Amino acid sequence: MIESTRLTKRYGDTVAVDNLTFTVEPGKVTGFLGPNGAGKSTTLRMILGLNTPTSGSVTVDGVPFSHRPRGLRHVGALLDAQDVHGGRSARAHLTALARGNRIPPARVDEVLQEVGLAKAARRRIGGFSLGMKQRLGIAGALLGDPPVLLFDEPLNGLDPEGVLWVRGLFRRLASEGRTVFVSSHMMAEMEHTADRLIVIGQGRLIADESLQGFSARHASLGVTVDTPDLAALEAVLTAEGASVRRKGDQRGRVTGLTAARIGELAHRHRIMLHELATHTSSLESAFMSLTADSVEYLAGEAR
Secondary structure, three states, X not given: OEEEEEEEEEEOOEEEEEEEEEEEOOOEEEEEEOOOOOOHHHHHHHHOOOOOXXXXXXXXXXXXXXXXXXXXXXXXXXXXXXXXXXXXEHHHHHHHHHHHOOOOOHHXXXXXXXXXXXXXXXXXXXXXXXXXXXXHHHHHHHOOOOOEEEEEOOOOOOOHHHHHHHHHHXXXXXXXXXXXXXXXXXXXXXXXXXXXXXXXXXXXXXEEEEHHHHHHHHOXXXXXXXXXXXXXXXXXXXXXXOEEEEOOOOEEEEEOOOHHHHHHHHHHOOOOOOEEEEEEOOHHHHHHHHOHHHOOOOOOOXX
């Protein structure tokens, strides 16, 4: 379990993480979401003791991570797949990590096999693609067989097969009772992976809830209607408390009433319908809308 209590990090006048309180529970994949520059990486680095909080605290299973010797047995982490010595082989890199954490050497070949790099074990890392480096970083995180795992943008550079493999890996790790915390700026990917979401913007907590709860609260429900008498239908639906947004002479988007209720009202008032379709906005759209005020840089903004 990871527990953050009023966690804050300042760099001069800049507040990177602002009074952040949350809990990451075992047995679930928790997505850590926010636009670029939201403070996700800084938060992960404070969890791992790489950055010192300005105020507040964060613990792993009740203890600051920096207090634990042989850390890879407690927490496995992938923060930056590119941050490796390019002149070493994959096996040499993992062997050095294993030796420093008193992990049996045999474990190195086990994790290389698990992440699909067994045949590349003797190759220099400098010749690896980004996807291969991501797999190597995941191998390093798994090396100590830890109960807590942190991943920062683990899907960068992976091909479709790799993405599916990582999804399955995270689900398996969570099913084994481990704490799995995955940082990303892609809501669409977390929709397929996470059980719970922690969303931040400009270092502050925006949402902390289950994926289902987030979907129910933030993905808006609407009904598309197509009718030759849109004005009459709009008057009827508005009187019932609905909102109608026109999309042409005959089409509109209705919110506030179910498709079944709209159909009943149209039938009662003898209004012909050519189309009546329920739909929801995507979670990606909901996430973008929720974090719009927290995006640091916008394409096309004034210089």
